[in-house]
Amino acid sequence: MKACFIGLGYIGLPTAIIAAGHDIEVIGVDINPAIVEKTNAARLHIVEPGLDELLKKTIASGKLRAQTTPEPADAFFIVVPTPFKDGHQPDISYVEAATRSVIPHLKEGDLFVIESTSPVGTTEQMADIIFAERPELKDKIYIAYCPERVLPGNVIYELVHNDRVIGGINDASTRKASMFYGKFVKGHLHPTNSRTAEMCKLTENSSRDVQIAFANELSMICEQAGINVWELIRLANRHPRVNILWPGAGVGGHCIAVDPYFITAAFPETARLIADARDINNSKAQWCADRIENAILRFRADNPDKTPVVALMGVAFKPDIDDLRESPARHIIDRVIERNPEARYMVVEPYVDQLNGLPLTDVDTAWQQADIVAFLTAHTPFKKLDCKDSRSGSREVLDFAGVFK
């Protein structure tokens, strides 16, 4: 069995590596020659615990090689990004380009699977493109959608153990794709059709977005009501059928803050709750920035001769990772610094060595010296700080991330 993975990013590369470890000859394709070169040299171009060792072993085994163009195989997997364009409209141009790149290599009996998060109907659309170019392959190849669901930071475990939803454009395609995933997935394989599988991925991330929006809305209500939102949620969650998520500085990353727009763009009249949740989560970052700016104003009113020192704690989009993509914290930091140049800032991010354009301060220095400390991400090193130390009366703490919850 030979498989060709188009896209060697955060999902394509780990999946290619795992597949190659299960007696499949794998060709990894990426249009970026630097990624191809690094992969062939067994050097990982992404950060993911444990994957480094696995890549070295796989390259040494000869089961995986990378190149910039596809070649004939038994199965093709499209694992490329689907960002959004202006007006939050999904951009499937990478999926289409990747599909077109494999069309000349397809032959009777081949399997073609899309893993990229995609708007409903994309798999059928790609099937139409394939059959328009290669009409002789109609009903002779298998086409399916199978979304990835892994959590960055736990990718190796989840790729093998998570359940997968597999939706073919017909039953034979669903069965053929399930046989492939069955080679390395230990979780259950759930058969369905391609449209349901596409919607399932969007639903999973939208569900989480809506739940986080509920928590973020509660946090803003609680501030007005003089209630500690962390205690409130902890208590409400003692109900056997209530399970509220946690508020934060907003929702970041390339998945949950993006995928719901694939539903709202297609169903603008009907997807009201999903659209509101997006707005609430986006507005939470502004709300946090406003709170920091108000704290600066208060400090200056109380200490007219002093320059406020403001610590901004955590830049990554979620705890204990180094990923700064679409981070609400970064947005808050940029806005506060730009609008309040008179204050002195200490930006703290223990998981990165350097940040474009911003000097970094270590955790303890910021905690010891700042007049205002805003927690934007609940990194573990922050939780070790003593919130009742000798300076507790002389600093204002804004705990948006629940570090001391």
Ligand code: SAJ
């Ligand atoms: N967040 C909160 N409160 C919470 C939980 C998360 O504010 O209680 C925030 C985080 O700080 C972060 C954002 O939400 O800014 C997203 O983080 P996340 O851990 O919820 O999710 P991602 O983006 O790392 O990964 C998600 C996962 N999807 C679901 O949990 C439904 C993952 O399984 C998917 O594979 C991934 O999206 C993806 O690739 O789609």
